[in-house]
Every structure is written in C-alpha cells, then in structure tokens.
Amino acid sequence: MTAIGEQGLAGVAVEPLAARLGTTKGSFYWHFANRDALLEAALGSWDETYTDAILRTVDAEPDPAARLRALFVAVTASERAPVEVHLHAAADHPAVAPAMRRAVARRTAYIATQLVTLGFEPAEADRRALFAYATYIGHIQLVVRIPEAVPQGAALEAYLGTVLAAVLGNADSGGPAANSTGQADTDSSSGVGAGRSANSESSNSSALSP
Amino acid sequence: MTAIGEQGLAGVAVEPLAARLGTTKGSFYWHFANRDALLEAALGSWDETYTDAILRTVDAEPDPAARLRALFVAVTASERAPVEVHLHAAADHPAVAPAMRRAVARRTAYIATQLVTLGFEPAEADRRALFAYATYIGHIQLVVRIPEAVPQGAALEAYLGTVLAAVLGNADSGGPAANSTGQADTDSSSGVGAGRSANSESSNSSALSP
DNA sequence: CCTCCTCCATACGGAACCGTATGGAGGAAC
DNA sequence: GTTCCTCCATACGGTTCCGTATGGAGGAGG
Secondary structure (H helix, E strand, O other), rough: HHHHHHHHHHHOOHHHHHHHHOHHHHHHHHHHHHHHHHHHHHHHHHHHHHHHHHHHHOOOEEEEOHHHHHHHHHHHOOOOOHHHHHHHHOOOOOOOOHHHHHHHHHHHHHHHHHHHHHHHHHHHHHHHHHHHHHHHHHHHHHHHHHHHHHOOOOHHHHHHHHEEEEEOOOOOOOOOOOOOOOOOOOOOOOOOOOOOOEEEOOOOOOOOOO | HHHHHHHHHOOOOOHHHHHOOOOOOOHHHHHHHOOOHHHHHHHHHHEEEEEEEHHHHHOOOOOOOHHHHHHHHHHHHOOHHHHHHHHHHHHOOOHHHHHHHHHHHHHHHHHHHHHHHHOOHHHHHHHHHHHHHHHHHHHHHHHHHHHOOOOOOOHHHHHHHHHHHHHOOOOOOOOOOOOOOOOOOOOOOOOOOOOOOOOOOOOOOOOOOO
C-alpha cells in the first residue's frame, strides 16, 4: 500500500520492492505466485481499510447529517488520498477495476442512504450522492496532483463548509424543507452493509452491481 | 493526443507509436530529439485545444450563468475526458506538472470570474470555483474509469441540473439574492485571458501562479 | 556525373522489469 | 545423523522500451 501511495501500480514491482525490503526476488516468489497475486492481496486489504472500516466508523454518528459530515472530514483530512488517487488511475487494470466498482457502489449507496433519511427523494438522493462522490474524487485528485490549488487550514474548513452546504442544501429540487439537523432520523444504524443498493429503485441513474 | 487518450503517457512510446504509424524509430528521432520533446509538443497543443479554445467559445455566451452552463455542457459531453483524465494522472511527470497547473489556474479563475459577476463575494466565488472544478475532475474521472457509475441521457441531464443548481445556488453563504439569470451582468467579455487571477485577492485559498 | 542534404530504415547496446531454475542454509522428524 | 521441508539467494533468459550508430534512397545543385 505504501508503494501504491507513492508511485501507483507501477510502484508495485517485484524487484524494486524486494530491494527496498532488503530481500530478493527469490523470496518474493516463494510467498506470492506472481506480481498479480500481490496486487490482489493489496486490493483485498484496500477494500477493508478504505471502505469498510471508514463506513463503520462514520456510521456510529447519531444522525445522517453528522454521518455525512464525519465522512467528508475523515476522507479529506488524511493520508488516504494518494492511495485512492493512484488506484483510481489504475482502474483499467483487470484486477483493480472490480475493486473500484465495488468501492464506488458501496460508497455512493451509503451516501444516498443518508440523504434519503434526511428526506430527499431517492432519485435526487442518488444524484446528490454521485455529485458528492465526484466532488470527493476531484478533491483528492487535486490534493495529490496539484496541491497548490487546494486551500489549507481555515480556508479548507470554509471550503468544506461550502461543499457540504451545496450537497445538503435544497437548491430547487426535491430536498427536505429545512431539516439540516437530521430531526427526521430515528435509525442509528442506517447503511453499512445493508443499505439501499445503488440500483434498487426506479431512478435508473446508475447500473452498479456491488 | 490519441495515444494519450487511449493509454495515457505510457502510450506515448516511441517504438509502439512508430509501429502504429507504419514508420520506424529512425524516422521519429529525426523529427524529435527524444520522447520528452514529443511530450512537450503534445502538451503545448493540449493547452491550446483543451483550455484556450473552449474558454474562448464559452465566453461568447451572453451572461455568466449561460457561460457556466455552456462550459459544463461542453466539458462533460465530449471526448475530451480521456485525455484530461490521463494527463491529470500523469501530473507527477516534470513536463506535465506545469501544464496542469496552468490549466487549473486558468480554468478556476475563469469560473470564479463568472461567479463574481453573478454577485458572489470573491472568497466565496473562489471556493465555489474550486468546488465546481473538483466536481468536474471527479466526473470525468468516473466517466473514464467507471462509466457504469455515471448516468446517461436524460438522467445525466437531471444530474447536471442538480450539480449546476448546487454550484450556483445560494446555500447560506454570501451568494446573490435570487439572481440566477444573470441580470446583474453587462459585461459580455468577462474572463478569457484577462479575468481575475486566482490569487489576487485577500482570500488566500489557493496559491496558483498561472 | 558527382556531391551533398534530407529523410528514413536497420541494427545494436543498455536499462528495467517479469518469471524460472537451481541450490543452499536452517531447523524439524524420525 | 540422515532426510525432508521451509524459506531465501543467485543466476539466467525473455520482453519492452529508450537512445545511438550507421547506412541508404532520393532529389537539388554544381
């Protein structure tokens, strides 16, 4: 994962990694069938660490709005970005593609679930979930690739406030009346592993199969 | 550019390209000093085609809101995405990095200029411009890497509507009262090449140098 | 006709990988 | 203590790329 964060999939190369770890190719090929086997193992770990774990953590928040805010904060203010960005850039790799599809489906479904609980119509919730996710992808992309373009410190806080307000705000379309504190929510375990799937309702806006 | 769109920077390889064009390495190295020289040439062309040209076109729209809408439509509904995504993924390359910085600075500055004309405070306009740009980056990223996650046709239209409403809407922060038709605008050439620079005011939210 | 210049092809050396072959060190089993 | 199993190191061949060396075809100029 460290190598992926630093150099992307190209960093997962047998000889450089062996040298870096002070061992040899012979040792590597004892533990893994080949390079792809190492990649698969890393991607399995990524699933758990970068999606399951964070959704579990965030889901402990008391209401949907707090969950979304915690999700945004957790996901923008950490060192996860390089791995996410580099894996995303390798989504054409046959081993990476399914992992990425799973991650996107689960994450957007979780966000959409929170938005529905907040009172958005399902179709609008799906749109806003994808919207939020795209913004997240673009944000970490900028953070990793062009960090000068992204504000820091207090300015970053203000920026996140603008983004969250835009995603949660009711801009002319099917949103809740004025319910930004989650008063409609009574279900405190609302999404992880059992939430609405991304393609289970009439808004045929995406066709992901988690 | 075709090779970049298909395979990213890795596709710009002398021997494969020569074979593809039915010529040889000998011929290539007559026209270009080395691989980097070809890359530089491609990036120069990219600057013009993917930023200058589109901003010129969009700037012909009569008011800022229409310009932003035209920009969003032009930029999401075309075949530019693969090149943009692959170049973005190669922003660690020493030749690509400056081009990417220039592009981000010019594009966000253009968007911010439109938002200021629409009545947003400069700092909020910068935030929303970066917000919009991040959403754009994430969107094309998803389109290229995980197309199943992105709606198509009418659903895409609805999605873009949601996004534009969120970026232009006045969600609790310094926006214009109810001025979504651009009635405050009287300047029809408002940005290309002479807009506000991204770091020319007090909101120290970014430090790009175009 | 000879020369030179432009453009291109072939052939080579080198680097960075992947994967395999082979053997050897060290401990467990009997 | 001999055997075997685990784990690892060295050495090799193969692939794909970069860049260079060299020469050759074809036309322009004298």
